[in-house]
Amino acid sequence: MADLDETGAVPPADFESLKAQVVGNHVKLPKRLKQAAAYALENPDEIAFGTAASIAQAASVQPSTLVRLAHQFGYEGFSHFQTIFKERLRLRTPSYEERLTQIEKSGDAAPEAALLHGFFGAARSSIVKMEEAIREEDFKRAIEVLGAADTIYLIAKRRSYSLTAHLAYAFSKLGIRHQMVASTNGVDMETVQFARPSDAALAISFSPYAAESLEHARALHAQGVPLVSITDSAFSPLASISTLWFEVAEADFAGFRSLSASMALTMALSVGIAEYRRHQQNEPE
Amino acid sequence: MADLDETGAVPPADFESLKAQVVGNHVKLPKRLKQAAAYALENPDEIAFGTAASIAQAASVQPSTLVRLAHQFGYEGFSHFQTIFKERLRLRTPSYEERLTQIEKSGDAAPEAALLHGFFGAARSSIVKMEEAIREEDFKRAIEVLGAADTIYLIAKRRSYSLTAHLAYAFSKLGIRHQMVASTNGVDMETVQFARPSDAALAISFSPYAAESLEHARALHAQGVPLVSITDSAFSPLASISTLWFEVAEADFAGFRSLSASMALTMALSVGIAEYRRHQQNEPE
DNA sequence: GTCAATTCGGAATTTATATTCCAAATTTAT
DNA sequence: ATAAATTTGGAATATAAATTCCGAATTGAC
Secondary structure (H helix, E strand, O other), rough: OOOOOOOOOOOOHHHHHHHHHHHHHOOOHHHHHHHHHHHHHHOHHHHEEEOOHHHHOOOOOOOHHHHHHHHHHHOOOOOHHHHHHHHHHHOOOOOHHHHHHHHHHHOOHHHHHHHHHHHHHHHHHHHHHHHHHHHHHHHHHHHHHHHHOOOEEEEEOHHHHHHHHHHHHHHHHHHEEEEEHHHHHHHHHHHOOOOOOOOOOEEEEEEOOOHHHHHHHHHHHHHHOOOOEOOOOOOOOHOOOOOOEEEEOOOOOOEEOOOHHHHHHHHHHHHHHHHHHHHHHHHHO | OOOOOOOEEEEEEEHHHHHHHHHOOOOOOHHHHHHHHHHHOOOOHHHHHHHHHHHHHHOOOOOOHHHHHHHHOOOOOOHHHHHHHHHHHOOOOHHHHHHHHHHHHHHOHHHHHHHHHHHHHHHHHHHHHHHOOOOOOHHHHHHHHHHOOOOOEEEHOOOOOOHHHHHHHHHHHOOOOOOEEOOOOOHHHHHHOEEEEEEEEEEEEEOOOHHHHHHHHHHHHHHOEEEEEEEEOOOOOHHHHHOEEEHHHHHOOOOOEEEHHHHHHHHHHHHHHHHHHHHHHHHHO
16 A cells, blocks of 8 residues: 555646656655656656666666656656656657547546647647758748749649648738639649749648649649749658758648648748848849 | 568668658658658657557558568667667757757847747747637537538638638538638628528638628628637627637737637637537437 | 564566567559 | 469567565664
8 A cells, every 4th residue: 555646646747847846845755766766857868768677777776666656756657657758858748649548538528628739739749840840941942942933833732722822812912923823713734834944833732642733843843943842741742843842740630730830831931032032122133 | 571671781770861761762662651651750759759559540550560661671670660769859858948049049140040930939829828718618619509500601801711711621521511701703792691590600800800701790690690700809890799709819920920829729620510510410419 | 672664676467569470452463 | 354472451479568566674663
C-alpha cells in the first residue's frame, strides 16, 4: 500500500510544474528517490528517450525505483511520468491521437470538446512546426521570383482552393496583378497558355494531388514560367518541376487537414511581394 | 529472403541523409512503402515518439509495413530506424521559445524574416486566444442548430469568402447539404429567398462588414432561419440577429488579419455537424 | 541496542511492442 | 489473358519493457 498514490493530488501536467514541485516544495524524498529525481531534472532528454532499464542504470538505481518515483508524484507509472518529458521535447501539445483516446477513455463526457481542441491543437502544431522548418532564404527567394513577375498565376483545386481565394483577395487589395486558374467552365488550360516566362506561378497542392493542378503546373513549367509551390512532401510531383517549393506539414485531425500554416505562409508571401515591389520602385537599379 | 537487407549498403546514419536518399535518388518504392516514407518525413516527431502501432495507424499502413520500410533502407528493424528520428530531436536542444527570442534579438537583419515570423506569430496567438475564449457549450449548440438544418446557407464575402469556400469543400466531402450565397452574377438575394425555418445559416463577417452579407443575414433572419455567426466583436451587426455567435479575435499583422483561428473553428464545426448527424441516424429519438 | 517502519534491490510477472510469417491481393511480364 | 513476381494486410509469435512483489537492508524512534 505504501507505494501507491502517495500524494493523492493530481500529478504535474508539464515538465515545468514538475520541476517547480521538486525544486520549490522540498518534497521530502528518500535517498534513492532523490537521486533519481535529480538525475531526471538534469537529464530530461534521457528520460524522454530511454527505457526504464537504461535510465535506471545511468542514474544508478533500479527500474523499480523509477516506478516508485513516478508514483510519488501521482503518476500512474513510469510510462506516464515519461510522457511529461516527451511532451517537453515535442513542441506541440499532447499528440492528438493520444489526447483523443484519452478523452474517449475518460468516458465520452464531451465529444464536441475533443473535436474543438483537436482542430485547434492541429492548427497550433502545424504553425509551430512550419515556422521551425521553413528556411528564410527560401522565403526570400520566393518573394523575389514572384515579386519580379508580371502576372502571377494561381493554381489550386479542391482543398487548396480556399487558400488561393484568399490569396486573390490579398493580391487585389495590394494591387498585385494575378490570374486565378480555377474557373468552373473548363477554360483553365487556355488561361494557362497565355502565361509567359516573364510571369510566374504559385501552385498549392496536397496529398491526393488534383490531376488538373498538376497538368496546369506542367504546362506552365514547359512554357518556361517560374513556379513556386506549396506542397506537403518531397514526393509531391510538384516538387520536381518547381523553381522553389515549400513543404507544409499540416497536421490533420479526424482526417481533415488544417490549413492554418499554409494560410499564414500565403499571407506572408503576399505582403512580402508587395513590399518587394515597393522597394523596387523606390530604388530601381 | 526478399524482405531482408534490400540494399546491402549501410543505412543512412542521420535524418538528413535519410531524407536526402529518399528525396534525391528517387528510390522506387511501392505504394504503401512510399506512403509510410512520406509520412515519416513529414512527421518526424511522430516517428520519434510513437510506437510502431500508433504510427502505423496515423500513416494508414500496417505495422509490418514500417518494419519493411526500415529494412528497405538497410536498418535492422523499425526500432533501429526509429533511433535516427530520436537522435534528430536530441541534437536539436534549443527550445522553441528560446529560438524565437534569438530571432527577435538578431532582428531587422532580414525584413523578410520579420514578415514571416510576424504572420506566424499572429496566427499562433489567434489560435491560442480563441481556444481559451471559446465556450464549449456554444460550440455544442452551434453543432445542434446547424446539424438539425435541412440545408445550410453559407454567407461570406470578401475577406471571409475563402473560409466559406473551405467550408463548402468540407461539407461536400462530408455529405452535408449546403448552399453558398456568393454567386458572381448577383442572384444571391433570390437564393436566400428559398431558405425556410427548417434550414439554417452560417455567416462570417469581420470589421468593415460587407453590406451584402448583412443584407442576406437579415433576410434569412426575417424568414425565421436560425443563424450562427462568426464575427469579431459584440458590436457586430450580425451579433444582434444571430441565434448564436462566436467572437473570433484574429490578431493582425501589417494590417492583414490572420484567418487561422476561424479556419480551425469552421473545420471543427463541419466535422462536428457530420458527427452529430451520424449519431442522430443511429439513435433516432 | 532493539524493534518497527520505511526503503530498497532484484527476480518474477504482466503488459506492451516489434517482428515474422503466410495467405490474399495486386502488379508486372509474357 | 495468364502466369509469375511482388506487395500487402493481419494474425501469430517473439522480444522487450514496465510493473509488481517480497525478502533483505537500512533508517529512525525509544
